[in-house]
Amino acid sequence: MSASRAVAIITPGNNLQHVRYAHKRLSRQLAPLSPAQIGRATTRSHIAYSIQQTRLQSSNSHESDKQKPPLPPLRLLLRALRQSLSLRPIIGAFRDQSLRSLFRQSPEELVLAIILLCVIFGACVYVVYAYFNYFQSEQFTKFPPEIAKSLRRALYYSNYSPDPKLALKYYRLALEQCSKAGLDPFSDEVMGLRIQLAAWFEKIGSYKNSIQVLEALLQDSKQWVKVMEKSVRDGLIDKSGNLLGTSKPQPPTKEAGSDPEMPTNVENMWAKRTRILGKSVGISVKLGELYSNEHVLQSNSAGDHLVWAVETVLKELQRRQTEGVKVDEGDWMTPEQIGGALEALGNHYESKSQHYLAAPLFLQAISLSPPNSCHTAVLMNNLATSLAQQPVETWSESSEVSQAKEPNAAVRPTRSALLASARSWALHAQKTAEKVQGEDRTIECDETCAVALCNLGDIAAMSGDTKEASLRFKESLSLSRRISFEPGIQQAEEGLQRLAASPSSRAI
Incomplete structure (x- = not known):
């Protein structure tokens, strides 16, 4: 050794x-060794050398075998992934001492890095919020999972990554899945899905397809109400509003997306009729708006739908006053909703210059609208315009003679009386818009004030008071410029130009 x-x-x-x-x-x-000891030492060294050589040969033989190293266990992979995603290096870099040194070395780059990290963090928070607030909202959880999945994709290709072909594909698939799953076609969820499809068609400018979807839904709803009312007349529905032979209405099935642990609001036939009839009125008003659109321009169809909506609203009110409210029938449309239907029909008559028909509708809508709101001021303005533009003939002696011959005939208002009434409503509109304060006040109030001032200028010009007309137009022009209201600016400037071109103003 x-x-x-x-x-x-x-x-x-x-x-x-x-x-x-x-x-x-x-x-x-070392002491001198004998020959025998030298021989034994030599033998041992030879044996040790041979053993070492054998071991080296065995190791080399293993290396020569080209075997792949075993894969690391899953625990090691997870640990490496956790370390790669760890925020410790970033947090460590933003410690007091490290942050100061980094700021001294490169302040601009540090500030830019902090801003970039804040932007990335804010984007991540927004994505998570949007996912849970939108795609996991109640409008999806009410549907079965497969229908909710199709609806999510339809909305994704409608709003986030617009693709009309894929959006239409998944809308149709969702409707087919609703039918196969046996969902009630007149439930809020399924009707809402069809309304959403029509709204998407309108959004992409396909007004014809939007009208077709709403027309089909309106016809189905009208048919259901017609069959239900016939069942009432035939005595097939008892006083509790259920079909004969059933003690109570069947609750929604589990496939409809309802949670079995949550109490479900079941509805009888009268409650369902109220809900479907109210939606039908809203759909009909929307169809009137679509038919009046500049890309469609079917005024007669628009008028038919709006007239039906208003007549249905008034008939239902009259029925409830005469027959009373049925069991669990629920409330009818709110005053604001009824006023919206009346206003829509009034605007339709206004567009056709049938001011004598529009004025009573606006007056009725005002009575149903909240007293202190910007929209009430808009309705007052509309009423003032209708009264001022009514083509009423001047009251003459011949009309007095005809009134004497027919004492029961309706008294026709004079032109001066209509203008006075129009001026009164325009002043009411201005004061109402100025009186609204707080959260209820919107830009609509300021625009209404500008329009009311223009209307007062037009009414004064019609009455022959050019001085007041000029003052009102100038006030409207100043207000419109202050709030950047282009239609008000144009209307006020045109009013001043008309006054400048009139003979009476030149004489003054």
Whole structure:
């Protein structure tokens, strides 16, 4: 063993003196060996050398085998992934001492990095919020999972990544899945899905398809109401509003998206009729708006739908007053909703210059509208315009004679009386718009004030008071410029130009 160590010291990199010194020290420490001992030592060294050689050969033989190393366990992979996603390096960089040193070295880059991190963090928070607030909202959870999935895709290709072909594909698929799942076609969810499809068609400018979807839904709703009312006349519905042979209405099935642990609001036939009839009125008003659109311009169809909506509203009110409210029938449309239907029909008559028909509708809508609201001021303005533009003939002696011959005939208002009434309503509109304060006040109030001032200028010009007309137009022009209301600016400037071109103003 000592001899082997001495041999190990002799390497090509060592110098000669160091080797000789090692030999001398070994010779002093080792005693002389006999020939027998030398033979035994030589034998041991030979055996040890052969064993080492065998081991080296075995290791080389294993290396020669080209075997792939085993894959690391899943635990190590997860640990490496967790370390790669760790925020410790970023947090450590933003410690007090590190942050100060970074700011001293490169302040601009540090500020830019902080802003970028804040933007990324805000975007991530918004994405998570949008996902849970929109795609996991109640409008999806009410449907079975497969229908909700199709509806999410339809809305995604409608709003986030517009693709009309894919959006239409998934809308149709969702409707087909609703039919296959046996959902009630007159439930709020299924009717809402069809209304959403019509709204999407309108959004992309396909007004014809939007009208077709709403027309089909309106006809189905009218047919259901007609069959239900016939069942009442035939005595097939009892006093509790249920079909004969059933003790109570069946609750929604689990496939309809209802939670079995939550109480479900079941409705009888009268409650369902109220809900469907109210939606039918809203759909009919929307169809009147679509038919009046500049891309469609079917005024007669618009008028038919709006007249039906108003007549249905008034007939239902009259029925409830005569027959009373049925069991669990629920409330009818709110006053604001009824006023909206009346206003829509009044605007239709206004567009056809049938002011004598529009005025009573606006007056009725005002009575149903909240007293302190900007929209009430708009209705007052509309009423003032209708009264001022009614083509009433001047009251003459011949009309007095005809009134004497027919004492029961309706008294026709004079032109001056109509203008006075129009001026009164325009002043009411201005005061109402100015009186609205707080959260109820919107830009509509300021625009209504500007329009009311223009209307007062027009009414004064019709009455021959050019001085007041000029004052009102200038006030409207100033207000319209202050709020950047382009239609008001145009209307006021045109009014001033008419006054300048009139003979009476030149005479003054």
